[in-house]
Amino acid sequence: MQSESTPATTGGGFWDDTGKRGVGAWIFSTDHKRIGLLYLYSTLTFFLVAVILGLLIRIELMAPGRTIMGAETYNALFTVHGVIMIFLFVIPALPAAFGNLVMPIQIGARDVAFPRLNLLSWWLYAVGAIIVLVSLFSGGGAPDTGWTFYVPFSARTGSNVSLAVFGVFILGCSSIVTGINFVTTIHRLRAEGMEWGRLPLFVWSLYATAWVQILATPIIGITLVLVIAERLLGTALFDPARGGDPIMFQHLFWIYSHPAVYIMILPAMGVISDIVPVFSRKPIFGYKMIAFSSIAIAASGSLVWGHHMFTSGMSDIAIAVFSFLTFIVAIPSAIKVFNWISTLYRGSISLEAPMLFALSFILLFLIGGLSGLILGAAATNIHVHDTHFVVGHFHYVMFGGTGFAFIAAMHYWLPKFYGRRYAEKPAVIGWALMFTGFNVLYGTMQILGMEGMPRRYYDYLPEFARLNFIATAGSWILAAGLFIVVVNLLRGLFYGEPFAGNPWGGATLEWSIATPPPTENFEEDPVVSHGPYDFRGAGVP
Numbered sequence: 001m002q003s004e005s006t007p008a009t010t011g012g013g014f015w016d017d018t019g020k021r022g023v024g025a026w027i028f029s030t031d032h033k034r035i036g037l038l039y040l041y042s043t044l045t046f047f048l049v050a051v052i053l054g055l056l057i058r059i060e061l062m063a064p065g066r067t068i069m070g071a072e073t074y075n076a077l078f079t080v081h082g083v084i085m086i087f088l089f090v091i092p093a094l095p096a097a098f099g100n101l102v103m104p105i106q107i108g109a110r111d112v113a114f115p116r117l118n119l120l121s122w123w124l125y126a127v128g129a130i131i132v133l134v135s136l137f138s139g140g141g142a143p144d145t146g147w148t149f150y151v152p153f154s155a156r157t158g159s160n161v162s163l164a165v166f167g168v169f170i171l172g173c174s175s176i177v178t179g180i181n182f183v184t185t186i187h188r189l190r191a192e193g194m195e196w197g198r199l200p201l202f203v204w205s206l207y208a209t210a211w212v213q214i215l216a217t218p219i220i221g222i223t224l225v226l227v228i229a230e231r232l233l234g235t236a237l238f239d240p241a242r243g244g245d246p247i248m249f250q251h252l253f254w255i256y257s258h259p260a261v262y263i264m265i266l267p268a269m270g271v272i273s274d275i276v277p278v279f280s281r282k283p284i285f286g287y288k289m290i291a292f293s294s295i296a297i298a299a300s301g302s303l304v305w306g307h308h309m310f311t312s313g314m315s316d317i318a319i320a321v322f323s324f325l326t327f328i329v330a331i332p333s334a335i336k337v338f339n340w341i342s343t344l345y346r347g348s349i350s351l352e353a354p355m356l357f358a359l360s361f362i363l364l365f366l367i368g369g370l371s372g373l374i375l376g377a378a379a380t381n382i383h384v385h386d387t388h389f390v391v392g393h394f395h396y397v398m399f400g401g402t403g404f405a406f407i408a409a410m411h412y413w414l415p416k417f418y419g420r421r422y423a424e425k426p427a428v429i430g431w432a433l434m435f436t437g438f439n440v441l442y443g444t445m446q447i448l449g450m451e452g453m454p455r456r457y458y459d460y461l462p463e464f465a466r467l468n469f470i471a472t473a474g475s476w477i478l479a480a481g482l483f484i485v486v487v488n489l490l491r492g493l494f495y496g497e498p499f500a501g502n503p504w505g506g507a508t509l510e511w512s513i514a515t516p517p518p519t520e521n522f523e524e525d526p527v528v529s530h531g532p533y534d535f536r537g538a539g540v541p
């Protein structure tokens with residue numbers, strides 16, 4: 001039975017820490033599973049807070065004119081919504097929460113290569129998050145620049161931009177530390193027999209992600225320091241009146257922030273590559289191509305930042321080159337989609353919650369990716385630039401993609417760590433509401449954008465009223481579904497049916513150990529003799 005101090009409902013495993021007790025046993029723990037859960041709790045909390053902000057934005061846009069807030073509050077709200085969703089949720093959620101929870105076990109390791117750096121990474125995350133939160137309520141008030149912090153506005157506005165970008169700088173340090181740790185772990189700590197060709201695809205995706213974290217994140221770090229210097233020291237690097245160049249800021253910003261979308265989406269693709277074969281009872285189709293395409297996406301995706309700047313006055317040749325390179329990224333992405341669908345083909349598919357969210361990922365990511373091609377083609381980009389079409393596009397990819405994969409991962413892996421599971425029926429009802437509301441909300445935004453409704457505007461012309469109302473109604477359906485999903489998960493993990501053994505029938509290493517996992521993961525070092533999707537002998541019930 002459960003006791004007060006161990007929320008692990010079935011007890012046992014890493015929940016029963018020896019030594020420290022209470023909060024200290026968590027925030028000073030170097031166990032990758034505890035750090036993963038710390039990340040899970042913190043990213044999930046920020047996600048829910050930012051969802052509420054998104055709903056408020058949508059209520060304001062429900063009808064023309066003022067609905068519930070003034071224009072300045074609105075500017076602050078979409079900025080804070082974006083900053084929290086991007087820097088405190090989507091970037092860390094999958095690699096730092098689920099990467100930490102699952103990756104070391106999947107490669108047969110007892111922990112990551114640098115457990116203390118791992119803890120430091122969470123602490124940096126926590127400190128960065130607190131600084132961002134403090135910036136909302138201090139100085140000149142919440143930043144109102146949008147999450148992109150574009151100069152010259154960000155250099156001049158009286159809102160608390162300096163502190164906010166400093167917070168994001170610290171968050172960047174956290175991301176780099178995680179990346180270094182994961183690359184080293186995957187190189188050095190694989191169990192005997194865990195060759196590169198036997199790595200689960202989630203691990204491959206984390207490996208590609210980690211390189212992007214290491215190589216791209218320093219650029220945003222430097223850029224943000226330059227914004228602080230601009231504000232506090234008057235450096236004028238970005239001020240054309242004194243010989244600076246504001247467009248340079250955009251280049252520096254997107255040289256990180258485009259690759260950053262691969263930090264968000266690659267681990268999500270890894271989750272899907274692990275879930276789809278298990279719930280189709282078939283080995284994954286095209287293992288090598290999926291593994292390789294993660295690296296190819298990370299590499300080619302680092303060359304396309306200019307597609308965010310087609311309207312900034314670049315030369316036509318630069319536009320053509322960036323447009324062409326952007327289309328190249330579509331190839332490895334399409335390879336993945338093709339291979340997932342081929343895996344489904346003639347599989348014996350079971351539609352439990354992890355699979356429902358994984359399948360919706362594939363569809364929503366496909367819609368997001370195709371609308372990305374419209375943005376990647378310079379001609380159509382100029383038409384929909386900075387309209388709600390863009391907002392619709394990136395929500396399809398980030399929320400329909402990473403967000404749905406995160407929820408799929410919660411249903412798939414968390415029972416393993418809690419020893420209890422969610423209830424199936426409410427999960428399906430919540431999923432159905434989420435999926436419906438999602439398409440009503442963001443599909444409508446894409447239409448609004450094509451009709452010319454600009455992004456980040458407080459007010460709009462009366463002809464956009466009807467579609468805006470529909471979008472807002474969609475946001476409520478989506479939120480209702482999300483609420484059911486989250487409550488059902490939390491309830492299930494703490495009080496639900498016991499979960500033990502290998503009920504999904506996975507063939508990766510995490511399903512071969514006790515539930516919940518023991519502190520050291522493995523009683524004795526495992527020796528791997530088959531691939532991650534070889535379901536023969538996986539203990540399928």
Ligand code: HEM
Pocket residue numbers: 051054055057058078079081082083085086089090145146147148391395398399403455456457475478479
């Ligand atoms: C129920 C959930 C959500 C709702 C209702 C929502 C709503 C919105 C709306 C209406 C905007 C446009 C604001 C404007 O253009 O004036 C927006 C912007 C944005 N959202 Fe969301 N969103 C949700 C979830 C998410 C998620 C999950 C992410 C990231 C993974 C995200 C990231 C962003 C970003 C980056 C912006 C851009 C902010 C900017 O333009 O500066 N949102 N959201």
Ligand SMILES: [Cu+2]
Pocket residue numbers: 257258261304305307308
């Ligand atoms: Cu981009």
